[in-house]
Amino acid sequence: MKDYWGVVLKKKYTYLIVIFLIVASCASFSRIASNDFINYDDPECITENNHIQSGFNPESIKWAFTSFDFFYWQPITWLSHMLDWSLFGANASGHHFVSLLLHIGAVIFLFLFLNKATNYIWPSAFAAAFFALHPLRVESIAWAAERKDVLSMFFGMACIFTYAFYVERPKLSKYILCLILFVLALMSKPMMVTLPFLLMLLDYWPLGRWQKAMNEQQAGNKFNSVRNLISEKIPFILASIASSIITFYGQNKIGAVAPAEGLPFLKRGFNAIISYGAYLEKTFWPVDLAVFYPYEIFLPLWKIIVFALILMLITIMVIYSMKKLPFLFVGWFWYLGSMIPLIGLIQAGSQAMADRHTYLPSIGIAVMFAWSIPFLFKREDIRKKILLPAAIAVLAILAVLTWKQCSYWKNSITLWNHALNVTKNNYIAHNNLGIALFDEGKMKEAIDQYNKVLMMPYHILTSDNDHLNSFYGGIYSNRGKAYAELGLYQYAFEDYNKSISLNPKNASLYNSRGFTYAKLNQFQRAIEDFSEAIRLRPDFAYYYNDRGNSYNKLGQYQSALDDYTKAIRLKPDYADAYNNRGTIYGMSRQYQRAIDDFNKVISIKRDYADAYNNRGITYFKQGDNQHGCDDIRKACELGKCKILEAAKNSGHCL
Numbered sequence: 153m154k155d156y157w158g159v160v161l162k163k164k165y166t167y168l169i170v171i172f173l174i175v176a177s178c179a180s181f182s183r184i185a186s187n188d189f190i191n192y193d194d195p196e197c198i199t200e201n202n203h204i205q206s207g208f209n210p211e212s213i214k215w216a217f218t219s220f221d222f223f224y225w226q227p228i229t230w231l232s233h234m235l236d237w238s239l240f241g242a243n244a245s246g247h248h249f250v251s252l253l254l255h256i257g258a259v260i261f262l263f264l265f266l267n268k269a270t271n272y273i274w275p276s277a278f279a280a281a282f283f284a285l286h287p288l289r290v291e292s293i294a295w296a297a298e299r300k301d302v303l304s305m306f307f308g309m310a311c312i313f314t315y316a317f318y319v320e321r322p323k324l325s326k327y328i329l330c331l332i333l334f335v336l337a338l339m340s341k342p343m344m345v346t347l348p349f350l351l352m353l354l355d356y357w358p359l360g361r362w363q364k365a366m367n368e369q370q371a372g373n374k375f376n377s378v379r380n381l382i383s384e385k386i387p388f389i390l391a392s393i394a395s396s397i398i399t400f401y402g403q404n405k406i407g408a409v410a411p412a413e414g415l416p417f418l419k420r421g422f423n424a425i426i427s428y429g430a431y432l433e434k435t436f437w438p439v440d441l442a443v444f445y446p447y448e449i450f451l452p453l454w455k456i457i458v459f460a461l462i463l464m465l466i467t468i469m470v471i472y473s474m475k476k477l478p479f480l481f482v483g484w485f486w487y488l489g490s491m492i493p494l495i496g497l498i499q500a501g502s503q504a505m506a507d508r509h510t511y512l513p514s515i516g517i518a519v520m521f522a523w524s525i526p527f528l529f530k531r532e533d534i535r536k537k538i539l540l541p542a543a544i545a546v547l548a549i550l551a552v553l554t555w556k557q558c559s560y561w562k563n564s565i566t567l568w569n570h571a572l573n574v575t576k577n578n579y580i581a582h583n584n585l586g587i588a589l590f591d592e593g594k595m596k597e598a599i600d601q602y603n604k605v606l607m608m609p610y611h612i613l614t615s616d617n618d619h620l621n622s623f624y625g626g627i628y629s630n631r632g633k634a635y636a637e638l639g640l641y642q643y644a645f646e647d648y649n650k651s652i653s654l655n656p657k658n659a660s661l662y663n664s665r666g667f668t669y670a671k672l673n674q675f676q677r678a679i680e681d682f683s684e685a686i687r688l689r690p691d692f693a694y695y696y697n698d699r700g701n702s703y704n705k706l707g708q709y710q711s712a713l714d715d716y717t718k719a720i721r722l723k724p725d726y727a728d729a730y731n732n733r734g735t736i737y738g739m740s741r742q743y744q745r746a747i748d749d750f751n752k753v754i755s756i757k758r759d760y761a762d763a764y765n766n767r768g769i770t771y772f773k774q775g776d777n778q779h780g781c782d783d784i785r786k787a788c789e790l791g792k793c794k795i796l797e798a799a800k801n802s803g804h805c806l
Contacts, residue, residue, distance in 0.1 A: 162273060169277045170260055177256045177284050180551040183558035184248040184294045191564040191587050192443065192580075193297035196221070197233065199242060202693055202723040204233045225398045228307075228339040229300040236299075247296045254302040255293050259284040261309035262515065268316050269358040272523075278543050279522035283515055287438045287553040291507040294561040295443070300341035301511050307337035308344045308512070315351060319359050331387055338395040343512055345396050346490045348388040353486055355381055357478035396493075422451050424495040427505045429459030431491070435510065435517050438553055440574035443567055444581060447504040479523040486516030564588035579605045579623075586630060595634045602631040625655030629664050636668045644668055659688035663695050666702075675702040693723035700732060709736050727756045731763050738770045746770045761790035 189199050198204055203215045208231075216230035232250075240246025263280035267273050283289075292301035311333035318326040337344040355361040361381060369377040426448075434441065466484060474481035494509040529535045560570040568585035571578055586601030605627050632647030648665035655661060666681030682699035689695065700715030716733035719726055734749030750767035753760050768783030 165273055166264075166267065169263065169273070169280075172277075173259050173263060173280060173284055174256055176281065176547070176551060177252065177259065180285050180554040181252050181255075181290070181293055181558055183555060184252065184561065185245050187244060187248060187294060187558070187561050188563045189242075189244045189247075189296055190443075190561065190567055191584055191591070192295075192567075194295075197297040198237065198247070200694075201233075202691070204230065204237050206724050207238050208234055220401075223399075224300065224342055225395075226300050226339065226341055228336055229303055229341065232299055232303055232340075244296060247299075248294060251293050251296070251299055251302045254299075254306045255284070255289065258302065258305040258309040261306075261313040265309070265313040265316050266358070266519075268313075269354070275522040275526060278547075279515075279518040281547050282518040282521060282550070285547055285550040285554055286435070286514065287441060287550065287557040288434060288507045288510045288514060290441070290554055290557040290561065291443065292511050294558055295508075298508055301343075301508050304337045304341035304344055305511055307333050307340060308347060311337060311347065312351070312354070315354070316359070319355075319361065327384070331391070334388055335391055338391060342395045342399045343490075343493060345392040345493055346512075348385045348392055349489050350486055351385060351388065352381070353482045353489070357482045419451070422456050423447070423504060425456055425460050425463065426451060427495055428463055428488070428491065429455075430505060431510050431513070432462075432517070434507070435514060438550070441507055441557060442571040442575050442578070442581075443507075444571055444578060445504045445506065445575060446578050446580070477524065477527065480520055483516040483518075483520035483523075486519070487513045488516075490516065565592070577608060579608055583627060583630065586634075590630070590634055590637075593637075595637050598634045599631055602627050602634070606631075621654040622658070625651040625658055625661055627651075628654070629661045632668070633664055636671065641668065641672065657688060659685040659692065659695065662688070663698060667698060670698070670702050670705070673705070675705045678702045679706075691722060693719040693726055693729065696722070697726065697729045697732065700729070704732070704736065709740065712736055725756050727753045727760055727763070730756070731760065731766065734763075734770075735766055738766065738773065741773075743770050743774050759790055761787045764790065 189195075195201075203212045203219075206212050212234060213231070216234070217227040219225075219227075219230065233247075236247045236250055259280050262283060263276055266276035266279055270276060292298050292305075311330050314326060314330045314333060318330055334344065334347055337347070356363075362378070365378045365381050467488075470477075470480040470484045491509065491513040494506075494513075526535060526539060529539060560567055564584065565588045568581045568588060571581040572585065575581065582601045582605045586598040586605075589595075589598040589601065606624075628647040628651035632644040632651065635641070635644035635647060645665070645668070648661065648668065651661045652658075652665065662681040663685040666678040666685065669675070669678035669681060679699055679702045682695055682702065685692075685695045686699065696715040696719040700712040700719065703709070703712035703715060713733060713736050716729045716736070719729040720733070723729070730749045730753045734746040734753070737743070737746035737749060747767060747770055750763045750770065753763035754767070757763075764783045765787035768780045768787060771777070771780035771783060
């Protein structure tokens, strides 16, 4: 009877803890509901990605499974972005909310696994809450483009939870489900390649399979031997190897891997040591967190030595005490092992470290923390008096820090200003802040940010000539666009030419220069630049629309129609292209086609004043004054009032 009520009470506590994890996570991350997309990866991944916005169709699905954009092969992540866009469109809140739900799901799976495997509910609850509410989680959840983090973690934790049931009662169906969840995690983000290693750690503690296998092997029973423990991981290991090969191939294909001559392996190793130490430091002192940490080319020798000694001492300690305190051994090697793909030994991108890289590894630290502290307090009454208030205080502090950190992700300007406040020589922050200021029409402030980057010493900016030229090409182009907006065209073209000379294979640089030529009515030169941009990137709808506009200005209407149609084919919800094509149809007296295009524009964007105006003009040309007047009035309400003389004279629009 006592056991029965004990089980009932434990279930009750389990439900309450799950509710607490959900409520606490929602409260801590509540600010992301009002956050916008940011100008770092979000445009390319979501807001300007034709494949994502076209929804589920054979072409977009094929792209999801064949694309290596943004370093990884991540088809499940791309499909999740497509689903989000079909549900929420450009409303960033919906995208952020789904990421939070996935994070909460991963947290619950982690708690349920630890509780089931250890039968210690309170350390399991604290470890899950520590992981859930830590401000280092903000980057993975508040950054829409990092959907791959939370999605991969969701499937990874579901895999581990399923593994606990498989260990309890081995069945082929449970094993296959576990393997499927692991593959889905890899297809979301390959950071889960270390999961087979982590499963072996969990076999030691808390599952105790290694000890049992060793005992049975010594007794002559080979059914549950060490060999069987390893062999059951072979499909997982093969999946990890395949994912690693695909990832490395993809990163090399898009030029994301920093070459050895730019970042020698020894220097990467030193940076890895410092990063291991820095991640630990930020775990226990989570302040000055930034979306981008510049790579320190000159690493302090004293810091390398100190962090190396700390890592060695902790490693020796956990190995020495592994039989008595197995959770320290498992937690520490979880942290070290799962961080290996992310620590920069194979450098993808130019960041020294990233908060999102702690997502999976931090579970190891949470486990060490949750089980080691109670171990120091033997008496139950002391645990209740000290540990419970201390745990509540720690979680409350983390929740407040997370709530505060979410505010920095409000928009691009707040994000990059914060990054500049907490880091030094942050060239990415200056550049992206400049882009955000440009988008708000603050040209002089944007130029000031670009100038700050251009004045930095070369060695601070990047690690090799190719990346240096690519980065500088973008900076000059960005400054050129700001100069053009100010009417300083000579300076603008000097910057455009410099950018193209540094990075002649970047399509956007030609498009920027072409756009400025078009602004100066030099349409033939503009067409030449747009054509080169299209040659370099034939799948980008905006380039076709821009070239179509120049053809239109030159009176080459068929070429303009062809380009607008191509833009629409690449981006089916491209309102500007429909509006431009409708205008051409109207000029060539194809009135019904024109009206169809304007209808499409309005269905995509209800407040598109130009489309109402143009549709009204087309109705007038058809002799339909009533509908024409309705559209003209609507255009006027939206601030685009171009009433025709014929409409005035008709008396219907007065």
